[in-house]
Amino acid sequence: MLDKVLLSDASLQEIDNELDKYPKDRRQSALLAALRIAQEEHNWLSDELIEYVAEVIGVPPVRAFEVATFYSMYDLKPVGRHKINVCTNISCMLRGCDQIVNYLQNKLGIGFGETTADGKFTLKEVECLAACAGAPMMQIGRDYYENLSPEKIDTILQALP
Amino acid sequence: MEIEFNTVRKAYNVCLPDSSRDQPWTLKSYQANGGYQALEKILREKTPASEIIEALKASNLRGRGGAGFPVGVKWSFMPRDADGQKYVICNSDEGEPGTCKDRDILRLNPHALIEGMTIGGYVMGATVGYNYMRGEFWQPYEVMERAMKEARQAGYLGHNLLDSGFDFNLYSHLGAGAYICGEETALLNSLEGLKGEPRFKPPFPATFGLYGKPTTINNTESFASVPAILRGNGKWMNSQWFKDLGVENSGGVKVFSVTGHVKLPGNYEIKMGTPFSELLKMAGGVWKGRKLKAVIPGGSSVPVMPAINIMKANMDYDSLQQNGSAVGAGSVIIMDETTDMVKVLERISCFYFEESCGQCTPCREGTGWLYRIIRRINNGHGTMADLDTLLDVANRIEGRTICALGDAAAWPVQSFLKHFGHEFEAKVMAMDGLYAASAGRAGAAANPANATADSA
Ligand SMILES: Cc1cc2nc3c(=O)[nH]c(=O)nc-3n(C[C@H](O)[C@H](O)[C@H](O)COP(=O)(O)O)c2cc1C
Ligand code: SF4
Ligand code: FES
Numbered sequence: 001m002l003d004k005v006l007l008s009d010a011s012l013q014e015i016d017n018e019l020d021k022y023p024k025d026r027r028q029s030a031l032l033a034a035l036r037i038a039q040e041e042h043n044w045l046s047d048e049l050i051e052y053v054a055e056v057i058g059v060p061p062v063r064a065f066e067v068a069t070f071y072s073m074y075d076l077k078p079v080g081r082h083k084i085n086v087c088t089n090i091s092c093m094l095r096g097c098d099q100i101v102n103y104l105q106n107k108l109g110i111g112f113g114e115t116t117a118d119g120k121f122t123l124k125e126v127e128c129l130a131a132c133a134g135a136p137m138m139q140i141g142r143d144y145y146e147n148l149s150p151e152k153i154d155t156i157l158q159a160l161p
Numbered sequence: 162m163e164i165e166f167n168t169v170r171k172a173y174n175v176c177l178p179d180s181s182r183d184q185p186w187t188l189k190s191y192q193a194n195g196g197y198q199a200l201e202k203i204l205r206e207k208t209p210a211s212e213i214i215e216a217l218k219a220s221n222l223r224g225r226g227g228a229g230f231p232v233g234v235k236w237s238f239m240p241r242d243a244d245g246q247k248y249v250i251c252n253s254d255e256g257e258p259g260t261c262k263d264r265d266i267l268r269l270n271p272h273a274l275i276e277g278m279t280i281g282g283y284v285m286g287a288t289v290g291y292n293y294m295r296g297e298f299w300q301p302y303e304v305m306e307r308a309m310k311e312a313r314q315a316g317y318l319g320h321n322l323l324d325s326g327f328d329f330n331l332y333s334h335l336g337a338g339a340y341i342c343g344e345e346t347a348l349l350n351s352l353e354g355l356k357g358e359p360r361f362k363p364p365f366p367a368t369f370g371l372y373g374k375p376t377t378i379n380n381t382e383s384f385a386s387v388p389a390i391l392r393g394n395g396k397w398m399n400s401q402w403f404k405d406l407g408v409e410n411s412g413g414v415k416v417f418s419v420t421g422h423v424k425l426p427g428n429y430e431i432k433m434g435t436p437f438s439e440l441l442k443m444a445g446g447v448w449k450g451r452k453l454k455a456v457i458p459g460g461s462s463v464p465v466m467p468a469i470n471i472m473k474a475n476m477d478y479d480s481l482q483q484n485g486s487a488v489g490a491g492s493v494i495i496m497d498e499t500t501d502m503v504k505v506l507e508r509i510s511c512f513y514f515e516e517s518c519g520q521c522t523p524c525r526e527g528t529g530w531l532y533r534i535i536r537r538i539n540n541g542h543g544t545m546a547d548l549d550t551l552l553d554v555a556n557r558i559e560g561r562t563i564c565a566l567g568d569a570a571a572w573p574v575q576s577f578l579k580h581f582g583h584e585f586e587a588k589v590m591a592m593d594g595l596y597a598a599s600a601g602r603a604g605a606a607a608n609p610a611n612a613t614a615d616s617a
Contacts, residue, residue, distance in 0.1 A: 021332040026372060028354030032337045036296070063354070070356040072338035073296045089258040090461060090494055091420035093508055127340060127512055128258040129297050132420040132492070133168040133427045142299035
């Protein structure tokens, strides 16, 4: 039995739903999803949380650490309330992502990988997000924002809680 | 749910719905346009799997994920009648820089993918399918979930489909950020909850795939093309219709993502064999009235083509190959005359360095070398010897790795140097000139512009 409970019932239920997608003896297939769900609840994945997820899934902790460190969407330290992922790959570069990056960095006063002092925003550079026809683009949380301009960024950021 | 439709610039209603269709992602709209007719007929008439495979072979549909392997042939490799679980898997990882077609198929035409995968399950004797979507695809995931629910309620997914005795369950699986998971065996490992590291081949997935079971993996666009092909434009299984839309060796229509320095970036579902010049015209031409300098026609992994070569090429497998590149994922990246090719290659090399999974030494170390040398050249600290080293490193990666990411890192370097080597040399010489000048004349170093002019 787990001696400590680090996830809400809702999160545990969500993990169960993921487990239902795979054969009974292949619980590890839900590991990526379980880590995502845990991160959504806690903002980031602490060592303790990763170990807990491993226990929920029923795999050795090392498996969960391997996965948590391999994939780029897992945050292994705290991030802001809104994670701004700016694509700087070719199609976005050709359509001026440099200007978008500069604007965001100046506006927020932070560089890539940093979080604003009020804990509201984290800025991250990402690879192509498959929205190249709407370049330059960024993703905040679950949403894509395309055909960016400084004015558009102002409006988008202002609307975020 | 509101879904923006503005990236579809041209549709043929095979994979991309045209903009006259209201909410094409709904079951109702899909059915009103011939959707699920193919599956219904197959389930009702118990069409022999071999007939469907023959029709697909005759359609000349080639895999749309990059390698262009014929879909019908791949499906025939599956041991259909062998006992035990088998799987069909859709590769919706879409991470190749410049590629944005699968996202539109998932968002706008999810039922075409569901129908294509279910037919795939029927043909290959698989009762379970997974659609592996990259972790960033939240919106497509939600659209897919809703479409799958509609399909289940209508009896197109789940147990005993339309009372045929055939089962097919489909599940969405989200990745978590890793380009390498688009490589099919890395994808399998990722689906098993492991790091996305490619496996040695052989064994191939058709014999040893997901959980060690026979598995077929196809790209989103490959699966989504199947229903329309079997409908045959009104004549059942008339897959010749699809073949004839294209040219020899390149059947049908295909979605090209046109991006970069172009007036109307977007997805264009056009006939294979369409001249590039025509596609460029459809896309409004090069933006800002500028001249075309170069095009990467199939995503960052395929060789770059100078304007003069691409302008005489057609958008099909043979023609692009004859002119020095490849269809790849159909991601056409347009670069105008102002483009700094060294900077572009630096960005591409940075990408492969970041995304190498690290299993093979030539790729893990080589991609780092490539990136660092190109960055050095771009920053003005390169030497002429660096240019030789670059090519040497690229040549030593190519063909010596577990998966094709190594080749994908090498090809851009080789082709950029081949066609735009003078730009790399110019950056090196600008600096050499600067040093020479500063040695002789104090002050010249303070003004790089002068030094460049002197040495030119
Ligand atoms: C590094 C790498 C990345 C790849 N990424 C993708 C991808 O994002 N989507 C895809 O369909 N195929 C991708 N592929 C190709 C797949 O390995 C596989 O060939 C393809 O999914 C097969 O489907 P198809 O025959 O329908 O094209 C990639 C290959 C490599 C080597
Ligand atoms: S070629 Fe690169 S990405 Fe592919 S398996 Fe080897 S190290 Fe990994
Ligand atoms: S290059 Fe930015 S989304 Fe593809």
